[in-house]
Amino acid sequence: MIKFLKSTFEKLIEGTLFLSSTITTLAIVLIIIFLFKEGIGTFNQTPIEDGFSLVVNKNNPVNELTANEIKNIFDQNITNWKTVGGKNDSITLFNIDNIGEFYSDSAIGENFEFLPQCISDYTENNPGAIAFVTTRYTGxxxxxxxxxxxxxxxxxxxxxxxxxPTAQPAAQLGVLPLILGTLWVSFGAILIALPLGLATSIYMAEITSPKIRNILKPLIELLAGIPSVVYGFFGLVIIVPGIQKLFDLPVGETALAGSIVLAIMALPTIITISEDALRTTPKAMKEASLALGANKWQTIYRVIIPYSGSGITAATILGIGRAIGETMAVLMVTGNAAVIPHSFLEPVRTIPATIAAELGEAPQGGLHYKALFALGCILFIITMAINLIVGYVSSKKKYNAR
Amino acid sequence: MEYIITTDKVNLFYGESQALKDISIDFLPNTVTALIGPSGCGKSTYLRLFNRMNDLIDNVKITGDITVEGENIYQKDTNIVELRRKVGMVFQKPNPFPKSIFENVAYGLRVNGVNDMSTLKEKVEFSLKQAALWDEVKDKLKKSAFELSGGQQQRLCIARALAIEPSIILMDEPASALDPISTAKIEELIYELKSKYTIVIVTHNLQQAGRVSDYTAFFYLGELIEKGVTKELFINPKNIKTQNYITGRFG
Structure with missing residues (x-):
């Protein structure tokens, strides 16, 4: 009887463990499916908002325009239909708000009931016309x-x-500036954090006394626990004005500010992991180096760093991973201009910052909303690639001294 | 004959506990001296005095005089790097660097400022030949040292120690992690190296001490119990503890 109870109990525990791991896995898979389902939805939509249409003269041979062409036409960068594959005829922009200039109030009707006719009339009389109108006027x-x-x-x-994405008439969805912004800020962060982090980890692992190490290590691990919004606040109040003064810029919210804040945030990861890696160097190997007349520095850079190379690489890549996905702090200090950056002293906008800033104002299910999910997919792919690289690097056959 | 290493009333403390008590032994050049004794008797600690490897441990206090080639090596201005060039060391477990075979042997030269490739090649070859490893590795010098067998790795470590042309070689149980055939090779090597180097070897293996050494010192609980010519010490030990140890009553 007791035996039966015991085996039932064991089965129960086994079942619980199985259930929890299944639930976890399912949740992760569902999130990814949701992300990609919404993200891929972007590519099924036209860049013109639902309920609006672009209308032209019925004899105009142009049937289809891209978002970019529409933007250029309405910005008057393209002024001839020939450029977009039509006849050699100049483009006349027609704005519905100016309809009063062409038609009297009575022609339009009291409740705009004759507006479709007016628009038809206008496009018929102006062969080069293009108008951005509500779809219900085209009935x-x-x-x-x-x-x-x-x-x-x-x-x-x-x-x-x-x-x-909120441009009229056509949403402009080009993520290149966002991808580049993300990469610039992360790359800058690594450029700052790697030397600092490596130096600190070497200092902690090899040079300082255990006493100081025991103070330093918890302190650095404490850095990882500070909420990112606090880092952002710190960056906004200290780093941004500092950069503005130092480089004499109109605004201090730049890629550099983002890089510095991210570097500080990535430091704990880089330091703890690479310090652990450095400390795995067998004592025998250090002793062998010293016994051959190498001094401490030679031992560090000729033996210890090469030995823990894969650990240091993993630390760096994980640091980048953190930097790429970081949202709040970057949102606060980089200025969020969605333009392709040309230097560290220009504002940039990163993918996570874009999602955080815009999701609240994007109508659910709309193109903008879906485009933000597509951005999330891109971010997911980047970070997943980084994780795969970490896995590969750290599983790379480690030199095992027997 | 002049002694190459002398130690006079050496005491060593790890914090409060005393690991070596009044040890005085002198070593003749071109001899092999074996340090024997049960685990924890201080023989490895004693060996590590000669190239100041004990410096790496915190809280070590040393008293007494230790000289190498006539110089006191525990002075404030002692050049430790210089000392370690003179006193090479081979460790218990083979510990090659995560580098190629060639770079392992060249390491000591490189850290001492030799970067000329032809000199390096020449010395690497010479050292590997001395360590009786050249024929086995001459075609794969660029390969990782970890691809060698344990015995080959240990001979590589000996070659690495020889490359910087020390006058003394310390061996801390160099064959304890090896199979009998590799052990025999190492012992043969020790015998050959004696003509050029002074060798101090710590060993647990009494037969090995009997086979390779000219002199033997028996340590017990941090004290030097007996020292003398190996044959005499093994055949006719003066101290009862030595006798008990070498006849296998404890140890």
Missing amino acids: KGFTGKILTTTKVNISQFISQKEWF
Whole structure:
């Protein structure tokens, strides 16, 4: 009887363990599926908001425009239909707000009931016209042609240089500046954090007395526990004005400020992991080096660092991983201008900062909303690649001294 | 004949506990001296005095005089790097660096400022030949030292120690982690190296001490119980503890 109870109990525990691991795995998989489902939805949509249309003269041979072409037309960078594959005819922009200039109030009707006719009339009389109008004005009695807009595609999404998802008439979804911004800030952070972190970990692992090490290590680990918004606040109050004064800039919110804040945040990861790696160097190997007449420094850079190379690399990559995904602090100090950066002293905008800043104002299910999920997918792919690299580097056959 | 290493009333303390008590032994050049005794008797600690490897441990206090080639090596201005060039060391477990075979042997030269490739090649080859390893590795000098067998690794470590041309070689149980064939090779090597170097070897293996050494010192609980010519000490020990140890009553 007791035996039976015992085996039932064991089965119960086994079942509980199985259940919890299944739930965890499922949750992760579901999150990823959700992310990608929403993200991929971006590429099924046109960059023109639902309920609006672009209309032209019915004889205009142009049938389809891309988001970029629409933007250039409305910014008057493209002024001839020839540029977008039409006839040699100049483009006339028609704004619905100016309809009063062309038609009298009575022609339009009291409740705008004749507006479709007016628009038809206008497009018919101006062969080069293009108008951005509400779709309901293109219904009954409309004689112009409604243009289709090219759907957002993945190569455009990644290579376009403009991120302006709320632009009218067509949303501009180019994530290149965001990807570059993310990479710039992270790269700068690593440039600062790696030498500092490596130096600190070498100091802690090899040079200082255990006493100081026992004070330093918890302190550095404490750094990892500070909320990122506090780092952002610190950056905003100290680093940003500092950079502004130091380089005599109009604004201090730059990629450099982001890099410095991120570097400070990545330091605990880099230091703890590489220090652990340095300390795994067998004592015998250090002794062998010293016994051959090498001094402390020679031993450190000729034996200890090469021996713990894979650990240091893993530490660095994990540090980058943290930097790339970091949101709040970066959002606060980088200035958030979605332009391709040319130097560290320019504002940039990173992917996570974009998501955090814009998701609240993007209508759910809309193009903007989905585009932000697509950004999340890109971020996910980048960090996953980083994790895979870490796995590969740290599993690389370690030189085992027997 | 002049002694190459002398130790006079050496005491060593790890914090409060005393690991060596009044040890006085002198070593003749071109001899092999074996330090024997049960574990924890202080023989390795004693060996590590000669190249100041004990410096790496915190809280060590040493009294007494230790000279190498006539110089007191525990003075404030002693050049430890210089000392360690003169006094090479081979450790208990083979501990090659995570580098190629060539770079392992060249390491000591490189850290001492030799970077000329032809000199390096020449000395690496010479050292590997001395360590009886050249024929086995001459075609794979660029390979990682970890690809060698344990015995080969240990001979590599000996070659590495020989490359900087020391006059003394300390061996801390150099064959204890090796199989009998590799052990025999190391012992043979010790015998050959004697003509050029002074060797001090710590060993647990009494037969090994009997085979390779000219002199033997028996340590017990931090004290030097007996020292003398190996044959005499083994055949006719003067102290009862020595006798008990070498006849296997304890140890």
